[in-house]
């Protein structure tokens with residue numbers, strides 16, 4: 001019983017150490033979809049079980065080698081003889097059975113969770129072929145070689161193959177689906193990106209010579225960027241200075257402080273700003289013209305309008321925007337009479 005207690009303690013210690021080690025080596029890439037979180041929980045449980053089984057075997061072998069080694073030179077001495085143990089057999093049948101049933105239970109729950117249907121999902125038809133991926137957006141009639149996805153919105157991928165079996169896999173999303181040829185074999189895969197950024201669709205099924213190069217970019221972007229991309233693809237994104245200026249203002253968060261409806265926010269409203277007279281904190285009065293607007297964007301703390309706080313607006317817009325972009329934004333402000 002003394003041996004058993006020592007071994008139990010050693011198994012627990014080694015299990016914890018191996019588990020922490022496996023957790024710390026970063027086996028998995030970032031979790032970029034809500035499905036990834038669910039799947040990683042399963043990985044986590046498996047890593048725990050693996051750490052325990054490894055420790056169970058290694059500790060028993062190691063302990064036996066050290067503690068029960070032969071202590072004399074009598075090579076003819078026989079070990080203790082025993083036959084079978086029903087108790088042990090029941091234990092090593094019931095425990096693994098319980099573990100397997102537990103894993104299938106949480107596996108089934110997780111599977112249902114990753115496949116949960118959101119009626120608002122964006123539809124994308126995916127075609128894999130030797131050797132490319134192609135993405136078709138039926139709602140917009142757009143075809144793309146890049147998978148553009150809005151963040152925090154579920155996508156319903158309908159996958160098919162133009163030739164042989166491929167497999168759609170984005171490691172950061174943790175989901176993978178075989179892609180089969182044949183119209184009645186369209187597979188469905190749902191995922192909800194939760195991180196913006198650039199990822200890569202890989203092909204995870206050997207499909208011929210260029211299998212290893214069957215990659216396509218995945219871009220997860222904020223919703224407004226996705227809409228801009230759709231507009232761009234449809235060729236109906238206006239390219240006049242006022243529209244460009246409006247998009248720049250919208251996409252860079254200017255409207256958080258500057259309204260366009262006449263109500264002052266943290267900063268002065270842009271409606272009717274151009275051509276108006278403003279009193280500055282310094283007391284002097286000034287006509288808002290193009291030169292002042294330019295200065296106010298590039299050097300926002302230089303000439304603060306009376307009644308508004310200083311040091312609120314970032315002062316690096318002169319570096320972020322080109323002169324042309326600044327001029328476009330000024331054109332947009334001028335249009336807001």
Ligand code: CUA
Nearest residue numbers: 166203205207
């Ligand atoms: Cu397609 Cu491998």
